[in-house]
Amino acid sequence: DIGAxxxxxxxxxxxxxxxxxxxGAISAIEDALR
Structure with a gap:
């Protein structure tokens, strides 16, 4: 939880x-790590 x-x-x-x-940021990071 980032509170925003x-x-x-x-x-x-x-x-x-x-x-x-x-x-969206987490999704992009996960895609890049695959």
Missing amino acids: VNAIIRRDGKLLGYNTDYI
């Missing part, structure tokens, strides 16, 4: 925060 949010989604009456930059 750049996307907020409402689901079942609750707000959920995500950091899509983090997800």
